[in-house]
Amino acid sequence: MFSGLRGVEAGDEAEVELGGGFSLVRPTGFILSARDHLSMTGVEFEEAASAGRYLVYKHGPQVFGGTREGIKAIFYDGLMAIQVLKPVRTLGILFYGLYTSSGTFSLQNIERRPPMEPGPWALRRALDQELLRSVPSAIENIRQITNGPSAERRNAFILLQLGLEHFHPLIAGLLWVMGLEAIFNSANRNDFKTKLCDCLGPSTRAFPGWIAQQPADTVDEIAIDLYTLRSKLAHGVDLRKAASDPKFPVDLLAQRALSYSSDPVPYALLLSEAACYLLCQVLQKEVALTPP
Numbered sequence: 001m002f003s004g005l006r007g008v009e010a011g012d013e014a015e016v017e018l019g020g021g022f023s024l025v026r027p028t029g030f031i032l033s034a035r036d037h038l039s040m041t042g043v044e045f046e047e048a049a050s051a052g053r054y055l056v057y058k059h060g061p062q063v064f065g066g067t068r069e070g071i072k073a074i075f076y077d078g079l080m081a082i083q084v085l086k087p088v089r090t091l092g093i094l095f096y097g098l099y100t101s102s103g104t105f106s107l108q109n110i111e112r113r114p115p116m117e118p119g120p121w122a123l124r125r126a127l128d129q130e131l132l133r134s135v136p137s138a139i140e141n142i143r144q145i146t147n148g149p150s151a152e153r154r155n156a157f158i159l160l161q162l163g164l165e166h167f168h169p170l171i172a173g174l175l176w177v178m179g180l181e182a183i184f185n186s187a188n189r190n191d192f193k194t195k196l197c198d199c200l201g202p203s204t205r206a207f208p209g210w211i212a213q214q215p216a217d218t219v220d221e222i223a224i225d226l227y228t229l230r231s232k233l234a235h236g237v238d239l240r241k242a243a244s245d246p247k248f249p250v251d252l253l254a255q256r257a258l259s260y261s262s263d264p265v266p267y268a269l270l271l272s273e274a275a276c277y278l279l280c281q282v283l284q285k286e287v288a289l290t291p292p
Helices: 042-050 068-085 135-146 151-165 169-184 189-200 219-234 239-244 267-286
Strands: 002-006 015-019 022-025 053-057 089-099 105-112
Touching (some): 042 089, 053 068, 068 089, 068 105, 151 169, 169 189, 169 219, 189 219, 189 267
Antiparallel strands (some): 002 053, 022 053, 089 105
16 A cells, blocks of 8 residues: 655665554565556546655555555554654655565545645655654554554544645644644643643644744744634634733734745634644644654
8 A cells, every 4th residue: 555745755775664454665566567557547647756854664465454444544643653753745646556476556446535634844854764753663553553542642643644645734833732722621721731741741833843044933932822723713713813812812813924935824724724733733742753
């Protein structure tokens, strides 16, 4: 089972082993032979050839009895291990097939998911070899969580995935805050802020320091604003009304920029993007990772 990724710099090797049956593979004739003109558009067919790397999961017939859904669940554990460290773009098409002892590949199925589209800050750095060093342990620990008894912890990973797949940035942000809530089960915005600060540290930057000129927003500064945005979105409230909230006023439409070279965007969009990285940082702690 395999799918194409963009924004991955895994070095010069044609195949980089990640453990547990996973590897990152450059597009090859073998990989590209899975493309199918009947199941894919012309654009999808061409994009498949231009992916920098493919995440590949190889398995024997004994894994989950060879059922496609079971194999797919394992594959997405591997994919989310990458996304937790540093979200990257995906092509959204999942290929599943059989590799025979004679070296041939037989395509069994093509499944289409919405492509994962990280925010502008994540796109400023590739998933490089330094970050990739943490992927094998992340895969192993995420597998333990998805096979464990806590539905809430599993849901947090699912909500990270769904947010990355959603085309609307504000709804994606809502899903990511829901992922944080799955972990914290907070009673209100103050409880949410306390638990987020206790988990990550109040002075932790919301936007990871992947490049220079990191946005200065800290967990302590934006936690209440983030919860306010979540509440307004969840209840279908006009975001303009947040500025006149009697208890927690915040101008969600104020123009903000990630850096001096970025175009300003409404504060609500910046908060929504920050929610992704905050959820990733919380989930890194859940899988006991200390990323570079």
